[in-house]
Amino acid sequence: MKLQYQIIILFFALSTCSGVLGQTTTSSPYSMYGIGDLRQSGFSQNRAMGGSGIALSTNSSLNPINPASLSGIDSLFFLLESGMEGRLSTFKDGSQTQHPGRLNFSYLAFGFRGTKWWGTSMGITPYSTVGNNIITKKTIEGTTDFLTIIQHGEGGFNQFYWANSFRLLKGLSVGINFSYLFGTIKQTEESSNSRYFSGSLTQETNTDLRNMMLNYGIQYSVNISKDIKGTIGGIYGNKYNFTLNQQDVLRDESVDKNLTFPTFWGVGIALNLYQRLTLTSDYKCSYWSKSNSSSAYSYAKNTLFTDSKDFSVGLEYSASPSIYSNLIQRSRIRLGAYYSTPYIMIGGDKLRDAGITAGLGLPVSPKLRINLSYQYGQKGTINSGTGVITEKYQAMTFGITFSDIWFFKPKYD
Amino acid sequence: MHKFTLFIGLFFYVVLSACSEGPLSIGKELVYSPSDVIVTDTFSISTYTVKVDSIQTSGYEKALVGNYTDGYFGNITAKSFFEIAPPAPLTIPRYSAFDSIVLISHFTNYWYGDSTKPFTMEVHELTQKLEDLKNTSGYICNTKEATYSSVILGQATISHTFPDFHIRLSDSWGQRLFQLIDQGDSIITNSVKFGNTYKGLALIPSVGTNSSIIRFAAADTSCYVRLYYKNEKNGHVDFKINNGNLQFNSIKTDLSNSPLKSLKYLTDRVASEKTGGLSFAQTGTGIMTRMEFPTIRRLTDTDKKIRIISASLILSPVEGIISLPSSLNFYNTDYNNNFNIKSPLSNSSTGAVITSTPYIDPMHTQSSYSVDITSFIADEITTISSIPPALLVSVPLENSTTLERLILASPKQAVNPTRLRITYWRY
Numbered sequence: 001m002k003l004q005y006q007i008i009i010l011f012f013a014l015s016t017c018s019g020v021l022g023q024t025t026t027s028s029p030y031s032m033y034g035i036g037d038l039r040q041s042g043f044s045q046n047r048a049m050g051g052s053g054i055a056l057s058t059n060s061s062l063n064p065i066n067p068a069s070l071s072g073i074d075s076l077f078f079l080l081e082s083g084m085e086g087r088l089s090t091f092k093d094g095s096q097t098q099h100p101g102r103l104n105f106s107y108l109a110f111g112f113r114g115t116k117w118w119g120t121s122m123g124i125t126p127y128s129t130v131g132n133n134i135i136t137k138k139t140i141e142g143t144t145d146f147l148t149i150i151q152h153g154e155g156g157f158n159q160f161y162w163a164n165s166f167r168l169l170k171g172l173s174v175g176i177n178f179s180y181l182f183g184t185i186k187q188t189e190e191s192s193n194s195r196y197f198s199g200s201l202t203q204e205t206n207t208d209l210r211n212m213m214l215n216y217g218i219q220y221s222v223n224i225s226k227d228i229k230g231t232i233g234g235i236y237g238n239k240y241n242f243t244l245n246q247q248d249v250l251r252d253e254s255v256d257k258n259l260t261f262p263t264f265w266g267v268g269i270a271l272n273l274y275q276r277l278t279l280t281s282d283y284k285c286s287y288w289s290k291s292n293s294s295s296a297y298s299y300a301k302n303t304l305f306t307d308s309k310d311f312s313v314g315l316e317y318s319a320s321p322s323i324y325s326n327l328i329q330r331s332r333i334r335l336g337a338y339y340s341t342p343y344i345m346i347g348g349d350k351l352r353d354a355g356i357t358a359g360l361g362l363p364v365s366p367k368l369r370i371n372l373s374y375q376y377g378q379k380g381t382i383n384s385g386t387g388v389i390t391e392k393y394q395a396m397t398f399g400i401t402f403s404d405i406w407f408f409k410p411k412y413d
Numbered sequence: 414m415h416k417f418t419l420f421i422g423l424f425f426y427v428v429l430s431a432c433s434e435g436p437l438s439i440g441k442e443l444v445y446s447p448s449d450v451i452v453t454d455t456f457s458i459s460t461y462t463v464k465v466d467s468i469q470t471s472g473y474e475k476a477l478v479g480n481y482t483d484g485y486f487g488n489i490t491a492k493s494f495f496e497i498a499p500p501a502p503l504t505i506p507r508y509s510a511f512d513s514i515v516l517i518s519h520f521t522n523y524w525y526g527d528s529t530k531p532f533t534m535e536v537h538e539l540t541q542k543l544e545d546l547k548n549t550s551g552y553i554c555n556t557k558e559a560t561y562s563s564v565i566l567g568q569a570t571i572s573h574t575f576p577d578f579h580i581r582l583s584d585s586w587g588q589r590l591f592q593l594i595d596q597g598d599s600i601i602t603n604s605v606k607f608g609n610t611y612k613g614l615a616l617i618p619s620v621g622t623n624s625s626i627i628r629f630a631a632a633d634t635s636c637y638v639r640l641y642y643k644n645e646k647n648g649h650v651d652f653k654i655n656n657g658n659l660q661f662n663s664i665k666t667d668l669s670n671s672p673l674k675s676l677k678y679l680t681d682r683v684a685s686e687k688t689g690g691l692s693f694a695q696t697g698t699g700i701m702t703r704m705e706f707p708t709i710r711r712l713t714d715t716d717k718k719i720r721i722i723s724a725s726l727i728l729s730p731v732e733g734i735i736s737l738p739s740s741l742n743f744y745n746t747d748y749n750n751n752f753n754i755k756s757p758l759s760n761s762s763t764g765a766v767i768t769s770t771p772y773i774d775p776m777h778t779q780s781s782y783s784v785d786i787t788s789f790i791a792d793e794i795t796t797i798s799s800i801p802p803a804l805l806v807s808v809p810l811e812n813s814t815t816l817e818r819l820i821l822a823s824p825k826q827a828v829n830p831t832r833l834r835i836t837y838w839r840y
Binding site: 006096143251372 | 427718
């Protein structure tokens, strides 16, 4: 069978699996905090480059990190991208080691450049995911026996976005991104001890979010020399006071809680050398500490939010990006690294998440490329102590990009 | 390149298989569990003895007769009453002569009191129709008594150790019956006339006996008056018990020499503090233990919610004095000891009547009755009332043809006290 068909079949098989398993994937005890694990923004290409992309201007793929980047799309193409993410983790807490995995839908988006000065993209991607399934025990008061408690969290918030980019001047683009955040986090606690009662005592809390937000981006490119192009970029989002609706199923009560989605900003720089090598670096900061952590629902102890900071670097190399070159020459190799402090704190300690990335962009056929990224990282509290959980993980993002010639290339560009 | 697809597939296959891993124990220190399961048995219980009236004793086909004095339960006198009727049609061969007339029944292996002392039982003729003693519910109660003639029709010394008895009745009374039959009198052929003339029999203990109360069969097949006649062939006719639902036992209690002497009306109660911590129950006489749970509603004094998982009432009987009843019943009651005799406490989901059979401790020091009163407690903790939730504990009143006793130990005793154990979920 032709490789392109194999890839497509594999992709859809995985999509189906993630849909089926989406409700039961075990993943991370960290995700029981706050509104769950905030997902790294960016598609497979960004992931392979350490997650960077604020200053990345691509002509044949979508870069969701900065909406201003869309006016760089080659006017020939209509682009459709989708990705799946698999993650294998090793959690350690000093006395034990466990190896959960998870498989998630990662993104689905399309985009094109409508005019010389306007590019646009729409897509859907997870914003945060909750996937925890933790077993513990607790004394039955008044006895020496224990309850078995299973706390289970699933769901998360997705975002549907519509990004638009406008080229104001040669080399200068601005972008605006409309995001609609929606989704439900479902948390349950089941207590059981068959000596005292049959079945289990179940509490269930569902937290719903339906809100809209806007954020902005800018990119400015300049040719430093004949073969060196430099780009700087910035992104910014104002804070939003969102309403979370929480339903306590057992008590049949519903309350609204406010959760501030914080102001964030990010800056990035990129250098493109000889049209073959691209270097990028990003720094992003979100002021989660200003958000009221107690307003987010959690069965976790001591939830506190802190400002999240992300630093990333990446490179992409292609022997010959021209469409007239052969497959190997057109393939892209990507490398990257990242260091970040996530928005949640555990027991008053900040977390650290750092890793290295690598990836490939392979043109399988004229219309289909696959973008693979591989990530190896470690996550844990900065101050190590007893009972601290560390996670070592490997993640793979498997993305496909369809590109079709939709528009005739204007004679003068 | 095909190996490449295989590689991707393999990675995700490994991820998929790891997805099926069960709950993690890593992270358990981070979990905040908002709910608790709590077991507690420190609720205070107040116990009282009460005496209810209107215990149905009719229609059970058992006769209780005798007299006994018990230190706790006082002096009890039991008398039994029933109607008789001639068989129809009733013919005696011509040229027959009266021989004798006897009352026949057999004992049913139940007695109360001192089984070693036989006593004298007397048979009298009723002067009142039993029909007149029925209450509005159509039955006759333990406190009722029919009037009867002072003439003794017959008497015998009996004891439960005899397998059965034949009490010779008055010959003149028998002769009169024989004549009526022989003449084909309408008193015999018309059942209404017979009932107006022969209203029935009373079986009573002789005055001054204090030995035991015994029980014998009083169904139409087991208890009858037999008239013997003489002819070429001797024969007999049987006057069987008529209207079995009017056969009843009068059970009168004199508590004047008992610690329970202040019990006169349904609303009266004697606190167990005044009876050495003990409380009492006895079927037949209507004595029951009232249990109040004054502190259980405090469970709901919390910001959280409460769900009762289970509630067990553990009753600690006093052993050694008497044998333990094989079963106990429970009734929901109000402040005045009112209760619905037709609806004992039942399981709200299955509808089954809640009963309790005893756990018998081989050493006879820690025997107990354990009873699941989950639905009672669950209902009561959500009830807003200043009156503490209360139950009546009774030896089963259904077929109350015994005088079985229960003596309960104090809820305050150190070892094996009567207690209420509630397991609840606070969330």
